[in-house]
Amino acid sequence: MTITAESVKPGIPEAGKPLIEARDLVKRFRAGGSFGHGHDVIAVKNVSLAVYPGEAFGLVGESGSGKTTLGRLLLRLEEPTSGQILYDDKDITHLRGSELRQLRSAIQIVFQDPYQALNPWMTIRQAISEPLKLFRGLKGAELDRELANLLEMVGLPVSSQKRLPREFSGGQRQRICLARALALKPSLLVLDEPTSALDVSVQAQIINLLRELQRELNLTYVFISHDLAVVGQVCDRVGIMRYGELLEITTRDQFITNPANAYSRTLRDAVPEVGKLLPLMQAQEEA
Amino acid sequence: MKVLGYAGRRLIWMLPTLIGALIVIFFLTQALPGNAAMSRVGQFVNPETIAQVKHNMGLDKTVPEQFVIYVGHLFQGDFGHSWKTGNDVIIDLGDRLPATIELTLYTLIIAIPLGIVLGTLAAATKGSWFDRIIHTYVTFSLGIPVFWLSLMLVYIFFFLLGRVPSPTGRLDILDTPPPHITGFYTLDTLFAGDTEMFGRAVAHMILPVLALVFVTSGPIVRVTYSTMSNQLTSDHIRAATASGLSRWRIVGRYALKNAMIPIVTAVGLTARLLLGGAVLIEIVFSWPGIGRYAVESLLVADLAPLQAVVLITTILTLLINLVVDVSYFWFDPRIKVA
Amino acid sequence: MEEPLLSIQNLRVQLQQNHSTAEVIRGVELEVNKGEIVGLVGESGSGKTMTALSVLQLLPPSLQISAGTIKFNGLDLLKLSRKELQGLRGGSVAMIFQDPLRHLNPVFTVGQQLEAVISAHSAEKLTKKQVREKAIELFNQVKINDPERRLRSYPHQFSGGMAQRVMIAMALSGSPKLLLADEPTAALDVTVQAEILRLLKNIARERGMAVLFISHNLGAVWQLCDRVCVMYAGQVVETAATHKLIEQPEHPYTQALLEALPRLELKRKELASIPGTMPGLADMPEGCAFHTRCAYALPECRLAIPELLEMGGGHLARCIRAGNLPQNTESAA
Secondary structure, three states: OOOOOHHHOOOOOOOOOOOEEEEEEEEEEEEOOOOOOOEEEEEEEEEEEEEOOOOEEEEEEOOOOOHHHHHHHHOOOOOOOEEEEEEOOEEOOOOOHHHHHHHHOOEEEEOOOOOOOOOOOOOHHHHHHHHHHHHHOOOHHHHHHHHHHHHHHOOOOHHHHHOOHHHOOHHHHHHHHHHHHHOOOOOEEEEEOOOOOOOHHHHHHHHHHHHHHHHHHOOEEEEEEOOHHHHHHHOOEEEEEEOOEEEEEEEHHHHHHOOOOHHHHHHHHHOOEOOEOOHHHHHHHHO | OHHHHHHHHHHHHHHHHHHHHHHHHHHHHHOOOOOHHHHHHOOOOOHHHHHHHHHHOOOOOOHHHHHHHHHHHHHOOOOOEOOOOOOEHHHHHHHHHHHHHHHHHHHHHHHHHHHHHHHHHHHHOOOOHHHHHHHHHHHHHHHOOHHHHHHHHHHHHHHHOOOOOOOOOOOOOOOOOOOOOOOOHHHHHHHOOOHHHHHHHHHHHHHHHHHHHHHHHHHHHHHHHHHHHHHHOOHHHHHHHHOOOOHHHHHHHHHHHHHHHHHHHHHHHHHHHHHHHOHHHHHHOOOOOHHHHHHHHHHOOOHHHHHHHHHHHHHHHHHHHHHHHHHHHHHOOOOOOO | OOOOOEEEEEEEEEEEEOOEEEEEEEEEEEEEOOOOEEEEEOOOOOOHHHHHHHHOOOOOOOEEEEEEEEEEOOEEHHHOOHHHHHHHEOOOEEEEOOOHHHOOOOOOOHHHHHHHHHHHHOOOOOOHHHHHHHHHHHHHHOOOOOHHHHHOOOHHHOOHHHHHHHHHHHHHOOOOOEEEEEOOOOOOOHHHHHHHHHHHHHHHHHHOOEEEEEEOOHHHHHHHOOEEEEEEOOEEEEEEEHHHHHHOOOOHHHHHHHHHOOOOOOOOOOOOOOOOOOOOHHHOOOOOOOHHHOOOOOHHHHOOOOOOEEOOOOOEEOOOOOOOOOOOHHHOO
8 A cells, every 4th residue: 555645644734845755665575595595574565655754654563564774775775675765855865885874974874772772882072073073073072072062962971981881870871872963963863663662750751851852953753662552652643554554644543543444543542551442451340 | 305315415425525625635735745756766866766666656748638537546446555664545544543442432431421411511500619610620621732632631641650551552452453344443352252352452442532532522512501591591491490390301302402402512613523532542542543544645745645634534524514514404393305 | 258269378488599598478378269260460579479389389599488376268378298299289279371482392292291190190001092182182272273283282383372272281180279371471462462361261160269460460360360469579568459449449459560561452551650660679669669750759768568468358458558549530440
């Protein structure tokens, strides 16, 4: 089912043109087998979507839905098997080399596991100043200032820079990853389950931080998550994926109250909420 | 069956490997110092005789030519002729190969279960005095040179205590070997009905096997210990404990089967080393095995036996590797033939 | 008033680390009555999993139970012999774990593992056929289709949800009176999670089996549990009937936790986050463990660890200001 750019505009006032657009993307992986045996896994099946500047676009689905692969494709961490990706009207589908590197300063990613995303042997200063040095050519006092600025933006004390990742908690590490991603001044931030590995109270901190940063820096988010409640708090529009297909794009409000697609409804109805018995549990309670 | 197909493919791939090994061996042995012909007849002979001998030995042809002739003979089962022993190499091998294999097999039959059991018990009783003893055992097993150990064993048990026969080979000096059926004296003596000689064959094996078991069990214990330690703290073992299964079952079956792949790999390594490296044992105990055969031929540049031994060892190594690899399919159902 | 099925009193667990010891469970009080489903809620580091592991003495060697009693049906579990403990495990008290695929032995078929457990817990010796039949019956109870084929499969051929059903089947084989469930749905997809929650509830009600449901997911706890205990920094800080806890939390931590929960609702709000993080072993505050992050902290909070105060109707809260906190209407259902 392909969804054209036109059909997804609702809810975005002066949408203008999309910041990033996927057109009929397909990603096929070859699993197992030498000698030409082995079979294909189609992780992303003909997905088209558009994300507009300044919005937070949620990508939800269960395991195997392809949402993470789609996120990686948008970043060009993977190359699609077929289809097109357009960033700011430019075709980035097959970028290589230095052009691809330039793209990196426009689109950045924050991963799920803050315990694995940071090099345990690099201090925070080293981790964040690396992109500052390489991409923005900063050094000396300018570098120090920008580093302090970034740390403050994510709510970490400037003294953190001398320390190693292991001295920080999960939530703090996630902040460090954010600072590192923001060092390049990206316009688009892909967040792959950024709060899934965090406790509830810490998750709340990070969600608040993400919303604040989006406002302050005018960022665009592609927020990948299986946690619908979190997506509901952060995102404006939501794309629901299953088995590699993009089933529906809807506004967040619509998703919460009345999603069109049956699977979307199943998903929403399965989220265990405090104070509300799930339809599934209700049925048997009445029995 | 997929696994059979896999094994078949591996066997076919053995051939190019063997050819490659042969090429390397052949050309390396050519580079050995020493004139093979001169070794044979001595250096004080006149040049024409040397040239004649060289011609008889086929050494005056070009090296590639010699190689082709050699391979051709191999296919006919002709491994060449050892001018040192005066026999065809294949006859020599018929005596010496079983000698080494007999030693290796008995060592492995004892060392493998011993290593696995000790390693498992040590891992299961981590921190206990037993665990510490096993660790000391491993340290010594890995650290003590096998020839020193052999000499010490001979000194203590033969020389001082007189409990074992003298280290003069597989049988007493005055014994004639039993009729050759398998080449394993422990079996052939039984086939010949000679129980006294059987006793002597066993007695002669005690010290060398003891020394070998001691040094080869160490690595096996170590691998078993480390893999089993990992397994015993794994999630599925904790769940099995929570379900009330007996400790024996959990350690000896549930954990051990998971640990087998690294263990089997280490055992394969040990087997390969035993085949090639039993030379020192063979020297101390005057054991007429292929290790000594190769070394002695090397020292006098008797090339045919040398090449044959390397060839045999290569084949055995490849076969051991194949057996180890195929066993993986049996131990871990997640591993599938590609 | 019937005796509780499970009664944990003043449980203390110590961690041995490089010649120093630190207390990770600091006096836990917990009760589960017959047929009751109790939730044990807390964030990572609260000690909830360790509390459950203590019941069957499955703690790793570096953790030791240093004080307290754990009584099951009047039996003091900490004084059992090895054989008695082995009989209890998987028998009257069974346990299921998080991430079921890691908790099943990868090199044996699911049938072999299930049948081993069935044989271990049957009073009389069963024939192979009887064991096989019992295995199929258990698979039917946990709603696994095509049981004969599934029994011959290996764990890696199962999805997470199916593997959890297998674990539940194994747990049920000994007809347990108490099921310890350590985050059984945490690693599962949300739709699968809902099914497993329903399965657990059905089985518990049908068999009159008590469940101790450990989770960090308040939403899941609400679906399943009759009563909830909230843990923080190695102690139980509040316990109450589920609906009471949600409507009227008496401990500041519980309140804050409920306010920090993102809800799938139309209203977008600034999530009330709790400043700071849960104290680690090394920097446990004096007195009340939560006071350094608490919005209602008083100087007195630093003086001593508060007792669990009775709020009426089995509602207990470990706070000197319990009963006098301003109730935040937003946290109500």
